[in-house]
Amino acid sequence: MPDHAPVTTIVFDVNETLLDITTLEPLFARLFGSGEMLREWFPELILYSQTLTLSDRYVPFGDLAAGVLRMVGRNKQVTITDDDVAELKGLIGSMPAYPDVKPALKALRDAGFTLVTLTNSAPSHSPTPLEKAGISEFFDRSFSVAETGKFKPHPATYELVAQEMGVTGASLCMVACHLWDTIGAQSVGWKGAFIGRPNNSILDAPGVPKPDFCATDLTDLADQIRAAGS
Template sequence: MNQNKPVSTLVFDVNETLLDITTLEPLFDRLFGDPAVLREWFAQLILYSQTMTLSGLYTRFGKLAGGTLKMIGSIHDVDITDDDISELAERIGTMPAHEDAVPALTLPRDAGFRLVTLTNSASAASPTPLERAGLGGFFEHSFSVESVGKFKPAPETYHLVADALKAETSELCLVACHLWDTIGAQAAGWHGALVTRPHNALLPAEEVPVPDLVAPDLTELADQIVRRWKST
C-alpha cells in the first residue's frame, strides 16, 4: 500500500473551528457578570473530557458540558439551575457558523477534496448544529467520538475516521483551531492544519508536532490547503 498519497480528505473539527462559540457569552455574562468565564468553562470542559478518556471512562460531551458549568458555578459561588443548563444546551445546538466558514468550505470542495467532520459532541437528531448553521450540505459524513467512547485526541477517534473512509492516514488532514486536536491527528499519521482563532496558538516546545499549515483565518487556510494538495 502507498503510505504517501497526497491529502484528498479534509476532516473538520466543529466547535469553534466552524461554529462560533462566542455566541455562548451572554449566558456567562448573565450568570457570572463576565463573558470571559466562557473560556474558563471551555478549557475545563476539554480538560475533563481528556481526563475521562485517559481514565478509561466516558460520558456524553453534552452531559459533561452541563456538569462543567455547575463546577464553574461552585468555584465562583454561583448557583446553576436546570434552566441554565437547558439554556447552555440550546445555545450550543444553535451556534452560527463563523463568517469565514462558507468560503473556506467552498474552495476545497470545488477543488475536489472530500469533506467530513469529526467532533467530540454526540450524534444529534436532525437538524444538527451544522445543518442549523447552514453548513451541513458541505460534508459527506459527520463523525462523532460517541461511537468509540473516547474523546479527541485519543488515537481511536482518528482511526475511526480513517477506517470508515477506507483511507490511508497520509490522505487525511485535520482542520482545527485547537492545537491539541492537530497534535492528536498528526500523532495518528494524519496531516494537521491549524487556524489560529482568538485564544488559540502554536505551542513552541520540544517534540510538539507543528501543523503542516497555519493561518489566522479559515479562508486563508483553505487556500493554502488547495495550493498544497489540490486534488487531480
C-alpha cells in the first residue's frame, strides 16, 4: 500500500542540484577547447561511480573525478597535469549556489521542514562547499555516501539517512536534478522531487518512476512540496 505520509524531512543532492557545476566550464574550455566537454566528463564520472558500487568497490569521489578527467584527456589526446587535477578539485570545492537555492531553502526551513544533504562527495574540512556557497546554515545534517562505501543510487545510501534521522518512508523526500537519484530514493519508499537544471531532463519511458514533484525552479519545487503537506 502506498505511503501517503506528509513529507517532514527533505534530502538534497548537492553537486549540480544546489551548486552550479557550469562554473567548471572554463577549465574544460582551457583543456579541451570547449566548455561542453564538461558534459562528457561528468556523465563518465557518474557511470564509473555506479560501476564501482555494482562491482562492490569504492573510491572517493574526488579521486574518481581526477581519474576520469585523465581518462577523458587520454581519449582526446590531451595531457592532464597534476596542476589541472588540483584546479579541478579546487573548483569543485568552491562552486556557487544557483540563485534560486537560498530563497527555496529559507521557505522550506521557515515552513518547518528538516533539511539535510546527501552527496556522493566525501566529507571535507571546514570551510565545506556548502559553507563556501553560503547555504550551510539551512541544513541540520550533511551526509556522504562515504559512510556506506556505496554511491547513489544504492539503497544503502538512502537508508543511512533514514536511520540517522529516525524517519522512514514517504516522510522523506529526495530533491535532485538527476532522475537516477530520485528513482533510487523512490525505490526505498521516499518521495522524489526533480529540479530541472541545464542538461538534465525527465526520462519518459514505461516502468520508469515519475517524480512526485517536478519543476525548473527550486522555489516552485519548494512551493509544491509545501502545498502537498498543507
